[in-house]
Amino acid sequence: MIKIRALKVNLGDFWLEDINLDIEEGEYFIILGPTGAGKTVLLEALAGLYPISQGEIWSDGREISHLYPEKRGMGIVYQDQALFPHLSVKDNIAFGLKFMSYPREKVRERVDDMVGLLKISHLVERNPSTLSGGERQKVALARALATDPRVLLLDEPLSALDPETKEGLQGELRELHHRVKVTVIHVTHDFEEAVALGNRVAVLNEGQIVQVGTPDEVLRRPKSEFVAHFALSRNILSGRAGDGEDGYTMVDVGGIEIRAITELRDEVHLSLRPEDILISRQPLHSSARNSLSGVVADIIPRGAVIYVTVSLPLELTCLITRQSLEDLELRRGMKVWVTFKAGAVHVF
Amino acid sequence: MIKIRALKVNLGDFWLEDINLDIEEGEYFIILGPTGAGKTVLLEALAGLYPISQGEIWSDGREISHLYPEKRGMGIVYQDQALFPHLSVKDNIAFGLKFMSYPREKVRERVDDMVGLLKISHLVERNPSTLSGGERQKVALARALATDPRVLLLDEPLSALDPETKEGLQGELRELHHRVKVTVIHVTHDFEEAVALGNRVAVLNEGQIVQVGTPDEVLRRPKSEFVAHFALSRNILSGRAGDGEDGYTMVDVGGIEIRAITELRDEVHLSLRPEDILISRQPLHSSARNSLSGVVADIIPRGAVIYVTVSLPLELTCLITRQSLEDLELRRGMKVWVTFKAGAVHVF
Amino acid sequence: MTKALWRRPEGMSVVFILLSGLILVFIFAPLLKTVTSSGPGTLWGTLLEQDVYTSILLTIYAAFIATLVGLFLGVPLAYILARRSFWGKGFLEGLIDIPIVIPHSAAGIALLFVFGQQFLFGRIFHGLGVDFVNTVAGVVIAMMFVSLPFLIDSAKDGFRGVDVRLEKVARTLGASAWQSFLRVSLPLAWRNIFSGSVMMWARGMSEFGAVLILAYHVPFMGHYPVADSILVADRFASFGLDSARPVTVLVILISLITFITLRTIACRGVRT
């Protein structure tokens, strides 16, 4: 368990101040904040790589604020990986094991384990400069995990990757966390990443923690404008993806079945842009494969457009124009149908 | 008029080869190609800034292939502007005028004209490093136009800008071309830019010109996969935007009125993603503001999804799943309704 | 401002700081010791000696001329090395530093072999009325030979830092190659060229071996002074350490003041 108490760090232009966090053993903890919020420095301060001005860091009941980085048992993975360019993939992964006075046999075994865990056995003899972004990130993860750290610090590990690689690696991170059970502290500016991976999320803005909670709590009751803006502009749902049929996957979201197109199964998240949802007074038979009835829960005007929240009872926010509002004569409590195409549902 | 005959240029890795083009006086000519196709080098070869291996370049009946760049009457604007960092905005614009033995009075007048034309009079005393991307691009345009070139060469002038600035500057480029009547050769990898601005488009791929024609010809009868892929994934229409009402703008597209949300007026282009269009057998009354009847013209299966072309008589391509195809029992020649939200129409 | 929490300093940092201190003491202690070893009165008196002030002026003057010639000839070479690629360019760039590593007395003799009156260039220039043996011109070429690489390397870095498309834009705006060079490339590379010139001038002033061989006593300002580095060595050889001290102090002070002043000017520009 990691305890951070009254941490204060000088960032030059501003301060990280009054940071208090309790992170449970084995938790996947997300620190979410916009670019320039000091997220990387916070990770480096935890790892002992950046000097702190005040405060304490405790790990498993032991204060570690004064320890050198190599004594803290924290592994770090940077956004652009920072692989050692003069070493092969294998030697990168074995780097940390050299300092543990393992016999050579043990080192080789451990490297093989890591390589197997991250499915990169075909890369071991390669030079890091020949790898793709996703491959480099897996090597960096293997290198950090090889020394069996108490805490894995991930500094925007997915944000330098192209969307496809990103999605794949996100799945692997989740699986990795299930299998290895290491405590993970992952900083990101990407809300979907936070929702997809985090057990809990801390929102960092202008040097301060403004909110801590489960992704759902943070989304439903946002205390920062950054989060509020995000929550309004996305419908984020959690559900279980079942078997597919005819190219669709049925996702059970709190008892409601939603059709989507995805390869993912079991626990998944959905997001749906408010402007992709139609509201009508009758059910629509069309190539849009989801047509659900609900009740208008709220009508929020925002300049030229209007956000309408419909309760199915799960809540979906839709974006309509003032004209539509009048045409449809929408009122709170009115029964309506919401319709959206299976292809408009983003599963992650 | 610019004539290019059998031009061949060594690009190191590959060759620009057998380039033949005729560009009319006052034409807005687009050279469209993927990144790395040699577009920038082609412009530099025209301007005399890159050596050519074979071929001829004619301008107004005079061969200019052997002239120094300063004798060719071509102005160039690069993607990242290449403003002189040691000169103010005003001196950047006046730079070329210094070599024309104008009296000082005339130079000042010409700079004022350019500044007025591009609406940047508030920037003249500034240093280029303090300007935003869009502002820098306008200064670069003013600098190039100040010397009254026969041909204006634009090297991806919009691609380093954020989407909003891009849209604004695209409009200004179109207006500028109407007012100044200079011949423009504009290279880009962005198809929408090509459609929005070009009188004609040449498609460049792997060092060769694969197609020349109006944007519409290129879109409807693509000879390259790059273009074909683009054409299938976008419905591109041209029309006239009239007055707005209730936040909408009515765009007349070949006699059919389409509702969209835009500030643009008069001649505009629309694009509409196939997956944003619903197909149904009855008209839909919903917050989707466009519901038009047409006839199924074509059904093109593409793996898990199916492209359906509906003729209104203007043709729209819609993306549906196999399941929908069966549910709706779509057949060629069947009468259907297509429905899409005003917000899904991209006007440019 | 709150100080960072105290943490036991890393052993390596301590060792590195100690070693760095040692090397800084090694470099600066001799200079400080020397500079503070003579009072202002003695220095002033020494400066007024005719062979001292003529020697110092000769050194400053000759190094300055060498730098001017170096600018005129070296900047074009630097520009070509920065802009063009040709076969063997990498090798040539490596060779440019050779004058720095040739023993200076040998460099002086090598110069004598081509600039002596009976030899190749010497004969040509003699026809033009310029001799190099025991003349100011000889001091100039000796200084120039050993100090040119500093200017060329620095100017080359400067031109490399100028986006070539700025020159291209200038050409399309009607500038000839010359105009584009003078109005765009040169102003933008100027800081590097200036700081390279400072280095060249200061290095020229410091030359001893090559000057000693090529031009000992030279006619200058109606007298026959030697370059100041030779003056120092002469006094030491003839009269011993104590006698050489005031001249040494003067020479070091002049070098330090010139170099630090000009380099500060050059650096200030780079930072803004």
Add this chain to the structure above:
Amino acid sequence: MTKALWRRPEGMSVVFILLSGLILVFIFAPLLKTVTSSGPGTLWGTLLEQDVYTSILLTIYAAFIATLVGLFLGVPLAYILARRSFWGKGFLEGLIDIPIVIPHSAAGIALLFVFGQQFLFGRIFHGLGVDFVNTVAGVVIAMMFVSLPFLIDSAKDGFRGVDVRLEKVARTLGASAWQSFLRVSLPLAWRNIFSGSVMMWARGMSEFGAVLILAYHVPFMGHYPVADSILVADRFASFGLDSARPVTVLVILISLITFITLRTIACRGVRT
């Protein structure tokens, strides 16, 4: 491959190439002329003279020792300058080049002022049994003083090029500060350190003025040779140009061969 279409070359290019040619001739003609002026027989005969070969070996040896000491002391300073920021750092970095621009004879005297037996360091080292006046150690410190900046500047550039996060990652993987330096920073900066060492060694071998003052004839290999640059000047002063020629050729050849060979090795690494 088709050649580019011929276009009348720009006037500026022609002028620049001519001026560049001039400067290259100025640098290389004296060296080539000298090197080709003596036959292999004469050179071999000269090399077998005892005072010649002991002098050359002394020079190579002393410069090598100076470079080793420079590596040991200068690399830590370079690392600190590359990694830490502190008040006055920019100024200090400018001062590092001072030994290059101090007149070398004056530098010799300044060294004498602290390393002479009756002075500060001289007395300390004398207690340890090391003297610097007219000893190999004196040659070493004279060479080290004038050539250190080349190593420090180059090593600093090398460390600057190493991403500091590589060192941070190494620490989190269990490496101590020392281990991270030895396994990450040093191997990655090695090319620059090596090429700086080549420059320092070559520059040390070329030193004349400072060595002349501090250590003239020194005991070495059972004889009392002088550094090779001094040998050249001595022969020139005593017997004239023709007599100095073979030694000059030998000395220049050795400098060129050492420098070009080692720099080629250093550069080859950088390119791959």
